[in-house]
């Protein structure tokens with residue numbers, strides 16, 4: 001396929017949670033064989049583990065500073081205090097290595113090839129379902145330009161944003177969108193809000209099958225649901241049911257997440273950061289499941305049984321040599337053999353997750369003790385045997401993980 005190098009789809013992830021949305025989006029664009037580059041803007045909060053995964057799948061990962069509107073009054077009107085950071089989206093105009101781009105929110109996914117969008121001009125976008133004289137900024141065609149970028153910042157400083165987020169600002173700046181040029185007025189099918197079934201069901205029945213991009217806009221995102229890979233169905237758990245979303249699309253998001261994104265996270269050893277939980281009846285059932293899918297990549301070799309005797313650990317050459325190095329360094333063989341087996345077991349459980357999980361959920365546990373920094377220390381051999389990496393703490397982690 002002919003690759004177009006001066007045009008790109010661009011998305012934004014300011015933290016690990018939104019980056020998971022970005023990974024689903026990326027997989028959906030690749031699945032529909034885009035010929036354009038895939039770029040993501042990230043901010044310093046994205047962990048090193050996630051950066052590795054993003055670098056592996058996006059053509060370009062660009063780190064930018066966090067821009068924040070800090071406009072709490074307007075954001076409060078929208079009941080979305082977190083959206084000030086969406087000003088960071090404005091950085092997309094700095095990507096001048098590309099001639100033309102299509103921005104897509106990280107909470108969207110594509111259902112077919114949408115490369116024809118690159119035939120459109122700045123600023124092309126689809127109407128917002130809440131106020132159709134405004135465009136929704138979950139998807140728009142733009143031309144990177146440092147001049148436009150600085151004019152946008154200046155405009156933001158002088159006028160602010162009527163909703164506190166990027167959407168209010170961009171609609172004020174590109175204010176002729178609603179009336180001037182119908183070719184910049186894109187079909188709603190390019191940015192279909194996932195609750196359209198509820199707001200206008202007959203129209204959804206008539207046209208929904210032609211949808212090209214699904215956008216999970218609103219306070220509740222697909223990753224806040226729980227998913228059962230056996231049934232392929234997501235469900236809402238705990239408390240008030242969220243605003244309406246079409247479950248068919250939520251299920252689709254989760255199907256892509258579990259079949260395409262989880263294996264990537266496992267392969268790059270970042271699965272533990274997102275708190276994928278498995279609900280197994282007990283450890284032996286879990287191990288049985290793991291050993292059954294031993295041959296299936298990308299799962300790592302798995303221990304057949306839990307054995308805390310002093311037999312050598314031989315199920316993964318690289319891991320066991322690392323483990324032996326730790327053991328011989330500290331000459332505390334009996335204690336650390338058990339300790340290392342637990343670590344191995346923990347790693348193997350994570351590695352086997354993709355196929356063995358009975359339920360998935362995504363949580364931002366980046367603040368937890370086993371964060372990116374700790375993992376880096378671990379990888380570099382700085383292990384706090386007496387403190388947070390002590391055997392009982394690893395045991396606690398295992399217990400939590402297997403709850």
Ligand SMILES: O=c1ccn([C@@H]2O[C@H](COP(=O)(O)OP(=O)(O)O[C@H]3O[C@H](CO)[C@@H](O)[C@H](O)[C@H]3O)[C@@H](O)[C@H]2O)c(=O)[nH]1
Pocket residue numbers: 011012013014015018082083085086089104105106107108136137138139163164165166167168216217218219
């Ligand atoms: O903490 C955050 C919040 C947002 N984003 C990015 O910004 C986008 C917009 O935020 P989102 O939560 O998707 O907003 P929406 O619920 O879609 O709300 C609407 O309002 C936002 C603020 O004006 C616009 O950015 C959206 O395009 C518009 O659909 C996300 O998709 C991400 O790409 C982050 O990376 N981190």
Ligand SMILES: [Mn+2]
Pocket residue numbers: 105106107108138215216217218
């Ligand atoms: Mn969005």
